Amino acid sequence: MISEDELRTLLASVSQRAFKHWLKTQEVPHTATNLDDLLRQIVRSLEKGRLTEPQVTNAIREIEESGGKRVFLRRAERPNSLKNTGVFEKHLESLDLAVSATESRPHVASREPSVVYVTWRAGSTLRVRIRFSETHKAAEIDYAQNRVINTDVAKVVVAVADIDNHDVHVQVRMDSAERIHSHLDSDSGAPSEVRYEDYYLDRTREILGCNNLELEDLGRAARILVEITPRIFELPSEKVRTGANSWQKYSSRGDVRDDPARKAAAAADGKKWVFEDIQGYWVPERSRKRLQRRLFMQLKRRRAMLRFLADCLEDEADYAVSTVRSL
Numbered sequence: 001m002i003s004e005d006e007l008r009t010l011l012a013s014v015s016q017r018a019f020k021h022w023l024k025t026q027e028v029p030h031t032a033t034n035l036d037d038l039l040r041q042i043v044r045s046l047e048k049g050r051l052t053e054p055q056v057t058n059a060i061r062e063i064e065e066s067g068g069k070r071v072f073l074r075r076a077e078r079p080n081s082l083k084n085t086g087v088f089e090k091h092l093e094s095l096d097l098a099v100s101a102t103e104s105r106p107h108v109a110s111r112e113p114s115v116v117y118v119t120w121r122a123g124s125t126l127r128v129r130i131r132f133s134e135t136h137k138a139a140e141i142d143y144a145q146n147r148v149i150n151t152d153v154a155k156v157v158v159a160v161a162d163i164d165n166h167d168v169h170v171q172v173r174m175d176s177a178e179r180i181h182s183h184l185d186s187d188s189g190a191p192s193e194v195r196y197e198d199y200y201l202d203r204t205r206e207i208l209g210c211n212n213l214e215l216e217d218l219g220r221a222a223r224i225l226v227e228i229t230p231r232i233f234e235l236p237s238e239k240v241r242t243g244a245n246s247w248q249k250y251s252s253r254g255d256v257r258d259d260p261a262r263k264a265a266a267a268a269d270g271k272k273w274v275f276e277d278i279q280g281y282w283v284p285e286r287s288r289k290r291l292q293r294r295l296f297m298q299l300k301r302r303r304a305m306l307r308f309l310a311d312c313l314e315d316e317a318d319y320a321v322s323t324v325r326s327l
Contacts, residue, residue: 002053008039013154014063018311022059025292025313026051061105065131065158066317068310069173072201072303073321074213076168081209082128085120091209092118103129109154111135112182113199118207125162130207132157132200136178153178159204170213171321172204215304221327222275222301226257232286232323234294237279243272255280276301282320290319299324
């Protein structure tokens with residue numbers, strides 16, 4: 001049985017707003033105003049049998065693995081290493097890894113980049129899931145004491161590969177990097193966010209056994225999200241590349257598509273626009289009941305990347321990713 005102290009530590013590691021929304025989806029009390037109230041509500045729900053310990057710990061793991069992530073979308077041809085579970089297990093053995101029985105979170109975050117688990121799940125869609133862990137340091141200046149305070153920050157990276165007969169569709173979900181970490185630029189020797197991202201993209205490719213991971217083309221999906229009616233995505237901000245190859249950014253307190261100046265520009269040149277960076281909210285009423293609330297997402301076309309806020313749940317991230325890929 002998990003102790004209250006252990007549960008408090010787990011809850012402190014994730015967005016309380018996300019966890020309260022998860023409680024709402026389970027139809028249990030979820031109106032806590034602080035961590036102590038939230039802890040009491042969960043303990044009472046556990047005692048009454050309205051929640052189970054595995055449900056709670058799994059929800060925390062899923063929030064860790066989906067909230068606040070930048071999701072890089074990639075694809076590859078299905079390699080022989082993913083032919084079946086036996087072949088995949090032998091491939092992992094060559095990397096000193098093994099298929100895990102469960103998807104679990106580490107009790108202590110590793111200092112250096114490490115693999116926490118690799119799972120193989122056969123169902124309506126074959127899915128391989130890989131969790132990585134490492135620790136960065138966040139630097140904060142204490143002006144009063146004239147010093148720099150370095151604080152350890154655990155980082156979670158998760159690769160999710162959905163596999164069909166011919167292709168592998170990969171999403172690599174990454175926490176943003178702190179200023180101090182072990183992924184260094186080869187020229188300057190300084191910590192580099194690009195090197196951090198490249199490391200996990202390449203490590204994912206290696207574990208899956210793919211020759212390469214190609215960027216998914218999100219240009220069509222971005223255009224459809226902007227132009228489809230009825231609207232499935234609220235759009236308060238967009239950055240476009242025009243037919244004259246210049247850049248234009250539109251922002252609005254409402255929806256940029258309702259702005260008269262933007263309407264006029266779109267009427268004159270919109271068919272030639274490339275939507276490079278859009279951000280806004282998925283509309284729950286258009287989600288076929290897969291969303292219960294507005295869901296923030298940013299899409300960056302050139303990087304084939306989506307970004308979600310810290311309170312994003314696993315099912316919500318899956319909805320957004322699968323919908324973008326289907327457009």
